[in-house]
Amino acid sequence: MSAPLLGQMMDVPLTLSSLIAHAARHHGSAQIVSRRIEGDIHRYTYRECEARSKQLAQALIALGVAPGERVGTLAWNGYRHLEAYFGVTGFGAVCHTINPRLFPEQVAWIVNHADDRYVLFDITFAALVDTLAPQCPNVRGWIALCDESHLPAMRTQVLCYETLLAAQDGNYAWPELDERSASNLCYTSGTTGNPKGALYTHRSAVLHAYAGSLPDALGLSARDAILPVVPMFHVNAWGIPHAAPLTGTKLVLPGKDLDGKSLFELMEAEGVTVSAGVPTVWLGLLAYMRGAGVRFSTLDRTVVGGSACPPAMLRTFEDDYGVQVIHAWGMTEMSPLGTLSRLNWEQSKRPREAQQALLEKQGRVIFGVDMKIVGEGGQELPWDGVTFGDLHVRGPWVIDRYFRQESGSPLVEGWFPTGDVATIDPDGFLHITDRSKDVIKSGGEWISSIDLENIAVAHPAIAEAACIACAHPRWTERPLIVAVKKPGAAVTREELLAFFDGKVAKWWLPDDAVFVDDLPHTATGKLQKLKLREQFRSYVLPTALAVEGCPFDSTQDVAKHD
Structure with a gap:
C-alpha cells in the first residue's frame, strides 16, 4: 500500500496569542469597555490590549514563571483579567481561572491542586487572599490587579499589577508554541467531592472559539457588541473572551456589578447586541425592567445556559422585549459549548408552536461535537424525542481525562459520559431532562x-x-x-x-x-x-x-x- 499523498499547506499552529494578534492587527480600533472595580468605566482597544498582554508576559517571565506552569486568577470580567487570558498563555504558561464564590477551603484546595505559581486577584478579593495565603505555601506571589494608589491594606505581602507592567517595554514577540500544549485550566463546580480540573489546549480553545462564533452558535461579527454576564472565572466565560477577538467584536465587561439595573444601563450605554449568562442573572434583569418600565434599544439576542432556561423566561424575552433567546448546553469538560437552540430553514417555516417547542430544548450540536444517548446496558437509544438515556459526547474540545488523574480516563469507548439524562428528537435537538443524580x-x-x-x-x-x-x-x-x-x-x-x-x-x-x-x-x-x-x-x-x-x-x- 502506497503512502498517502500529503497536502502542501502551511503548518501554522492554532494558538491563543494568534487571536489577540489578529484582533490587534485587523480590528485594532475595536473597543474593550470595562466597568472597573475602582468604580469608573475603562475604555481601550484590542491594539492596546495586546500591547499590555505582552507586558504581562514579560513581567511573569521576569518573575520566573516557566512555560507549563500555572498562573491563577481571582477576578471579575474586566480588561486586566482579559490581559491575563492572553499574557499568561501567550508565552506558554497556563491561565487558571478560579471561582472566588466557592468556600475558601475549596479555593485553597484548587490553588494547591493546580500548583499555581502566582495568583492575580481583583482587590474585592483582598480578604479572601489573606485567608488563602497561609493555606497555599507553594504560591510564590499574589498580584493585585490595580495600581499603587488602590492597593488594599492586607496582611499578605502582594505585588502591584500596574507596577509590574510599567517595568516592561512590551517589545516582545509571541513565541510559536505547540498547539497541543496546555493553555487554560478550569475546575468543575461539582457539589460533592473535590472539584476536577479540565486542562484545555491552545488547539482546543481556538477551535472552540471558531465554533462558538458560527452563525448557528453565537453568530458573532465585527458589527456586534457582546457583554458576557457569565463570569470569566466560569469555563472561560463560555469562550467569549476568545471568540470576540477572533471576530473583532466589541467587548463589554461588566465587572462585579451584575444586578439588573447595572447590567441594563451598561447594555444601553454601550449598544450591546449580544449577551450571555445563567437564568438567575436574567431573572434579576427582567425584574428590574418590569419595575422600571424600560426596554432594550439594541439587544438582539442572548445566550442562556448553565442550567435550563425556563420557557416562561424565553417567552418574556422574545414576546415582551423582542430579544431572541439562544438556549445552550455544555459543561466544563466541553470547554463548554455543546448545543444551541437554533432553527434551520425548514424548522423556521413550521407553525410558531412547533418552533417554540424546539427552541425550549437545549438545541443541536455545533460542528466539532457529536452526541448520543445510551441505555443502562450501553446500547445507543433512538432519537425519537421520547426515550430517555445517559448523554455521551465527544469532540476536539472535550477532555479525555481530568488534570492530574493520568491513570484513569472517564471515557467509555471513546465517549465522555456527561452525567446528564436526556432525549434527542428526530430533528437532532437535545432535551436535558435531569442530571443523573x-x-x-x-x-x-x-x-x-x-x-x-x-x-x-x-x-x-x-x-x-x-x-x-x-x-x-x-x-x-x-x-x-x-x-x-x-x-x-x-x-x-x-x-x-x-x-x-x-x-x-x-x-x-x-x-x-x-x-x-x-x-x-x-x-x-x-x-x-x-x-x-x-x-x-x-x-x-x-x-x-x-x-x-x-x-x-x-x-x-x-x-x-x-
Missing part, C-alpha cells in the same frame, strides 16, 4: 424534574422553583416542588399543584408543594439540589401517609400510575 424514578419510570420546574416558574406568582425526589413507600420516589414566590404575590399550595393539571402525564404530577424564602445555588448559579434533598430528607409527603399502616385512600394518591 437528580432524576426522579417513580415506580420504575423516570420523571423529569426540569420539566416540572419549568411549569412551576410559568405560574405568575412563582419566581423560582426546584423539584426534588422525596421517599415514597409505594413508588420509591415522588416529586416535591420547592418554590419561591414573587415579592407581593399570593398563591396557595393547592393552587400551585392545580396549575400542573393537563400539562404533564397524571403520574408526573407533584405530590406536594412547599414555599421557601430562597433556594440554595452553587457558585455558578445552578440550583443546589443536594442541599435541598438534605433539607427535606425527613419530609413526609401527604400521599405517603396513606401507605403502610394506614388504610390506603386512592383519592389521596394524586400520582397514581394509570
Whole structure:
C-alpha cells in the first residue's frame, strides 16, 4: 500500500496569542469597555490590549514563571483579567481561572491542586487572599490587579499589577508554541467531592472559539457588541473572551456589578447586541425592567445556559422585549459549548408552536461535537424525542481525562459520559431532562424534574422553583416542588399543584408543594439540589401517609400510575 499523498499547506499552529494578534492587527480600533472595580468605566482597544498582554508576559517571565506552569486568577470580567487570558498563555504558561464564590477551603484546595505559581486577584478579593495565603505555601506571589494608589491594606505581602507592567517595554514577540500544549485550566463546580480540573489546549480553545462564533452558535461579527454576564472565572466565560477577538467584536465587561439595573444601563450605554449568562442573572434583569418600565434599544439576542432556561423566561424575552433567546448546553469538560437552540430553514417555516417547542430544548450540536444517548446496558437509544438515556459526547474540545488523574480516563469507548439524562428528537435537538443524580424514578419510570420546574416558574406568582425526589413507600420516589414566590404575590399550595393539571402525564404530577424564602445555588448559579434533598430528607409527603399502616385512600394518591 502506497503512502498517502500529503497536502502542501502551511503548518501554522492554532494558538491563543494568534487571536489577540489578529484582533490587534485587523480590528485594532475595536473597543474593550470595562466597568472597573475602582468604580469608573475603562475604555481601550484590542491594539492596546495586546500591547499590555505582552507586558504581562514579560513581567511573569521576569518573575520566573516557566512555560507549563500555572498562573491563577481571582477576578471579575474586566480588561486586566482579559490581559491575563492572553499574557499568561501567550508565552506558554497556563491561565487558571478560579471561582472566588466557592468556600475558601475549596479555593485553597484548587490553588494547591493546580500548583499555581502566582495568583492575580481583583482587590474585592483582598480578604479572601489573606485567608488563602497561609493555606497555599507553594504560591510564590499574589498580584493585585490595580495600581499603587488602590492597593488594599492586607496582611499578605502582594505585588502591584500596574507596577509590574510599567517595568516592561512590551517589545516582545509571541513565541510559536505547540498547539497541543496546555493553555487554560478550569475546575468543575461539582457539589460533592473535590472539584476536577479540565486542562484545555491552545488547539482546543481556538477551535472552540471558531465554533462558538458560527452563525448557528453565537453568530458573532465585527458589527456586534457582546457583554458576557457569565463570569470569566466560569469555563472561560463560555469562550467569549476568545471568540470576540477572533471576530473583532466589541467587548463589554461588566465587572462585579451584575444586578439588573447595572447590567441594563451598561447594555444601553454601550449598544450591546449580544449577551450571555445563567437564568438567575436574567431573572434579576427582567425584574428590574418590569419595575422600571424600560426596554432594550439594541439587544438582539442572548445566550442562556448553565442550567435550563425556563420557557416562561424565553417567552418574556422574545414576546415582551423582542430579544431572541439562544438556549445552550455544555459543561466544563466541553470547554463548554455543546448545543444551541437554533432553527434551520425548514424548522423556521413550521407553525410558531412547533418552533417554540424546539427552541425550549437545549438545541443541536455545533460542528466539532457529536452526541448520543445510551441505555443502562450501553446500547445507543433512538432519537425519537421520547426515550430517555445517559448523554455521551465527544469532540476536539472535550477532555479525555481530568488534570492530574493520568491513570484513569472517564471515557467509555471513546465517549465522555456527561452525567446528564436526556432525549434527542428526530430533528437532532437535545432535551436535558435531569442530571443523573437528580432524576426522579417513580415506580420504575423516570420523571423529569426540569420539566416540572419549568411549569412551576410559568405560574405568575412563582419566581423560582426546584423539584426534588422525596421517599415514597409505594413508588420509591415522588416529586416535591420547592418554590419561591414573587415579592407581593399570593398563591396557595393547592393552587400551585392545580396549575400542573393537563400539562404533564397524571403520574408526573407533584405530590406536594412547599414555599421557601430562597433556594440554595452553587457558585455558578445552578440550583443546589443536594442541599435541598438534605433539607427535606425527613419530609413526609401527604400521599405517603396513606401507605403502610394506614388504610390506603386512592383519592389521596394524586400520582397514581394509570
